[in-house]
Amino acid sequence: MSTSMIPGERPDRPEEACAVFGVYAPGEDVARLTCFGLQALQHRGQESAGIAVGDGETIVVHKDLGLVTQVFNEAALAALTGHVAVGHTRYSTSGGSASWEAAQPHISAIDDVLIALAHNGTLVNIASIRAKLIDDGVQLRSSTDSEVAAKVIGVATQRTHHLREGIKDMMTTLQGAYAMVLASPDSLYAFRDPNGIRPLCIGTLPSGGWVVSSETCGLDIVGATYLRDVRPGEIVRFSESGLDSVQAVAPARRASCIFEYVYFARPDSVLDGQSVYQARRNMGRILAQEAPVAADLVLGVPDSGIPAALGYAAQSGITYADGIVKNRYVGRTFIEPTQTMRQMGIKIKLNPLPSVIEGKRLIVIDDSIVRGNTSKKLVAMLRQAGAKEVHLRIVSPEVKWPCFYGIDTDTQDQLIAANMDNEQMCAYIGADSLAFITIQGLHDAVHADHPGFCDACFSGSYAVDIPLAQQRRSFIQKDSDASESDDGSSE
Numbered sequence: 001m002s003t004s005m006i007p008g009e010r011p012d013r014p015e016e017a018c019a020v021f022g023v024y025a026p027g028e029d030v031a032r033l034t035c036f037g038l039q040a041l042q043h044r045g046q047e048s049a050g051i052a053v054g055d056g057e058t059i060v061v062h063k064d065l066g067l068v069t070q071v072f073n074e075a076a077l078a079a080l081t082g083h084v085a086v087g088h089t090r091y092s093t094s095g096g097s098a099s100w101e102a103a104q105p106h107i108s109a110i111d112d113v114l115i116a117l118a119h120n121g122t123l124v125n126i127a128s129i130r131a132k133l134i135d136d137g138v139q140l141r142s143s144t145d146s147e148v149a150a151k152v153i154g155v156a157t158q159r160t161h162h163l164r165e166g167i168k169d170m171m172t173t174l175q176g177a178y179a180m181v182l183a184s185p186d187s188l189y190a191f192r193d194p195n196g197i198r199p200l201c202i203g204t205l206p207s208g209g210w211v212v213s214s215e216t217c218g219l220d221i222v223g224a225t226y227l228r229d230v231r232p233g234e235i236v237r238f239s240e241s242g243l244d245s246v247q248a249v250a251p252a253r254r255a256s257c258i259f260e261y262v263y264f265a266r267p268d269s270v271l272d273g274q275s276v277y278q279a280r281r282n283m284g285r286i287l288a289q290e291a292p293v294a295a296d297l298v299l300g301v302p303d304s305g306i307p308a309a310l311g312y313a314a315q316s317g318i319t320y321a322d323g324i325v326k327n328r329y330v331g332r333t334f335i336e337p338t339q340t341m342r343q344m345g346i347k348i349k350l351n352p353l354p355s356v357i358e359g360k361r362l363i364v365i366d367d368s369i370v371r372g373n374t375s376k377k378l379v380a381m382l383r384q385a386g387a388k389e390v391h392l393r394i395v396s397p398e399v400k401w402p403c404f405y406g407i408d409t410d411t412q413d414q415l416i417a418a419n420m421d422n423e424q425m426c427a428y429i430g431a432d433s434l435a436f437i438t439i440q441g442l443h444d445a446v447h448a449d450h451p452g453f454c455d456a457c458f459s460g461s462y463a464v465d466i467p468l469a470q471q472r473r474s475f476i477q478k479d480s481d482a483s484e485s486d487d488g489s490s491e
């Protein structure tokens with residue numbers, strides 16, 4: 001995927017907002033399995049990582065800021081003994097919110113109810129519920145929606161003396177996007193919002209244990225076999241009696257995030273039965289039909305643009321070439337960029353191959369355009385390297401609307417496609433031509449028979465109602481302090 005950001009600058013891409021992973025496997029090193037699972041899911045969040053382990057009596061958590069390999073060493077894993085674990089990697093939607101307190105899993109200890117919760121998504125009706133918890137004397141250590149969810153479950157479980165009732169209470173009280181894993185001292189739970197917005201799948205270990213993961217690539221790394229997805233509105237419990245399931249809330253209009261296929265998910269993952277790699281090839285193939293242009297070479301912007309470029313090349317008959325090299329070791333960093341680094345710009349992450357592109361008319365395939373800054377730098381870089389023409393082809397439709405379901409797509413005034421027509425965008429970016437796949441083309445590429453996708457960031461059709469106050473903040477310029485304010489909808 002082309003996370004072509006300059007260290008310290010706001011990313012010019014929609015950003016993923018977390019991965020979750022869970023294991024129930026007596027006799028196995030569940031902390032180590034979870035650590036491997038989180039490494040496979042590292043692309044979904046690089047700001048913090050954490051694992052909580054239950055041993056039948058209590059739960060111990062280790063979490064910190066940084067990548068999974070920075071947060072966990074042998075000593076940290078050795079201290080996490082038990083038979084049930086949940087893990088999390090986090091990307092926050094506000095630059096100022098990277099804190100230990102906001103890192104997950106969140107522990108909730110209310111009387112004798114002890115749980116650890118990990119959440120991918122964003123809850124949209126948090127403000128009043130958060131205020132009520134505080135009024136009732138419940139202590140919150142962060143401003144995140146996920147911690148509110150953990151406390152709502154804790155309070156309801158303490159009241160009903162039944163953890164599944166506590167989770168059900170949260171699922172009927174809180175709205176928005178959530179794919180969650182929860183550990184009690186002796187069991188693992190997995191549940192998903194009624195629209196099924198963010199992905200969550202179940203696998204089985206050769207030992208007979210169970211694994212839950214945001215993507216199937218997390219199952220693959222620990223040798224688990226895919227069983228099925230967690231269904232929208234379902235609570236699945238893994239314990240000494242095996243897997244049992246209840247439909248806690250009725251499924252609503254299906255709205256699985258279609259952007260997962262474009263950009264967020266790893267190409268080796270399978271979502272709802274569709275290979276992400278194959279979907280990306282299909283996007284390129286359909287884009288070649290929708291927006292053909294005469295050229296000498298087709299290039300993909302690494303990484304997510306590569307399969308789509310192969311699809312475009314195959315459909316158009318134009319030669320595919322590796323013309324852009326990605327530095328895989330520049331990612332999110334807490335190091336402030338210097339002026340020199342800013343001037344280096346996109347070259348910190350991507351570098352062209354002049355020997356391939358010099359004098360050539362290029363079709364360049366990228367996954368998305370959010371603000372347009374990175375695309376502008378990319379086109380300039382390719383021209384400097386000798387490209388004769390640069391035709392930009394984008395395998396997502398124009399991003400015109402903010403996402404409220406766990407993805408940071410920036411505020412609407414920052415979205416280039418919400419403020420310019422195609423001709424203006426093309427001139428701003430400096431390309432010879434610019435075209436986006438259509439919304440229908442994207443649906444056809446991804447999954448013709450799927451029960452329903454969310455495509456709200458392209459269409460403006462939201463599956464879950466958004467409170468007005470939250471809408472307002474997402475249509476005006478982002479203020480990093482305000483963006484994680486009273487709604488706490490930061491992950």
Ligand code: SF4
Pocket residue numbers: 014197256257258259260402403404405406407454455456457458
């Ligand atoms: S608005 Fe866009 S990014 Fe957000 S869930 Fe829907 S499709 Fe995904």
